[in-house]
Amino acid sequence: MTAMGYNFKPKLWSIALTILFGVIFFELGKWQLSRADEKNVQHEQLEKYAMQPAVTLPGNPIKLVDYQYRDVEIRGEYLADETIFLDNRTYQGRAGYHVITPLKISNSSMFVAINRGWVATGNDRSVLPLVTTDRGEVTVFGTVVSPEIRMLELSGSTLSGPVWDNFNLEKYQEITGLKMQPIMVLQKDEIEDGLIRSWHKPDSGASKNIGYAVQWFSLAVTTIIIFIVLNVKRTNSEGK
Numbered sequence: 001m002t003a004m005g006y007n008f009k010p011k012l013w014s015i016a017l018t019i020l021f022g023v024i025f026f027e028l029g030k031w032q033l034s035r036a037d038e039k040n041v042q043h044e045q046l047e048k049y050a051m052q053p054a055v056t057l058p059g060n061p062i063k064l065v066d067y068q069y070r071d072v073e074i075r076g077e078y079l080a081d082e083t084i085f086l087d088n089r090t091y092q093g094r095a096g097y098h099v100i101t102p103l104k105i106s107n108s109s110m111f112v113a114i115n116r117g118w119v120a121t122g123n124d125r126s127v128l129p130l131v132t133t134d135r136g137e138v139t140v141f142g143t144v145v146s147p148e149i150r151m152l153e154l155s156g157s158t159l160s161g162p163v164w165d166n167f168n169l170e171k172y173q174e175i176t177g178l179k180m181q182p183i184m185v186l187q188k189d190e191i192e193d194g195l196i197r198s199w200h201k202p203d204s205g206a207s208k209n210i211g212y213a214v215q216w217f218s219l220a221v222t223t224i225i226i227f228i229v230l231n232v233k234r235t236n237s238e239g240k
Contacts, residue, residue, distance in 0.1 A: 040206045145186055
């Protein structure tokens with residue numbers, strides 16, 4: 001095709017590659033937009049649950065999806081001996097731990113992991129902070145989240161002793177022999193136990209996916225522009 005002194009005759013393979021990569025980039029952009037929609041729906045669900053009263057957590061096995069982000073009340077007894085400390089947690093720039101203690105649900109053989117809050121490390125990291133744990137039956141109020149808490153895993157020692165880098169529910173059950181509900185509860189009670197409970201309320205995160213979508217769509221457009229530029233050539237003037 002020739003027009004206005006320019007010739008456009010792309011090779012068949014260049015057309016095929018342009019179509020292939022253009023479609024791939026476009027579909028990836030659409031997928032990121034769908035992920036953004038999913039996250040917005042989840043965030044709306046979280047906001048809805050936040051306005052609802054707390055529900056009682058049952059002693060029979062549950063599913064995370066049925067309770068995630070909901071406020072719950074649990075009656076039971078702490079098993080203080082199985083407390084673990086999640087390392088490398090910070091609060092207002094200070095290093096510390098999150099304290100995780102299993103709670104045996106009343107009238108049940110099941111336990112639930114309670115993230116009781118943050119405590120600062122001492123000057124000697126070989127000595128763990130002293131944490132007071134109530135004895136006897138207590139009522140815990142908090143928000144249900146996923147039990148899988150992961151940070152940078154520094155070594156293979158994360159599953160030995162009371163200090164862990166990451167919380168892995170399956171490994172915790174294996175080590176302790178406790179039958180755990182597939183959730184974690186971020187405790188929100190205002191009690192004097194020396195722990196700080198200042199939980200960050202997550203946003204939807206959809207803006208990040210939208211940004212990725214824009215990048216993929218831009219790549220699709222860029223692919224087409226490059227294809228045109230590389231295949232448009234100026235025709236030789238007659239009489240030369």
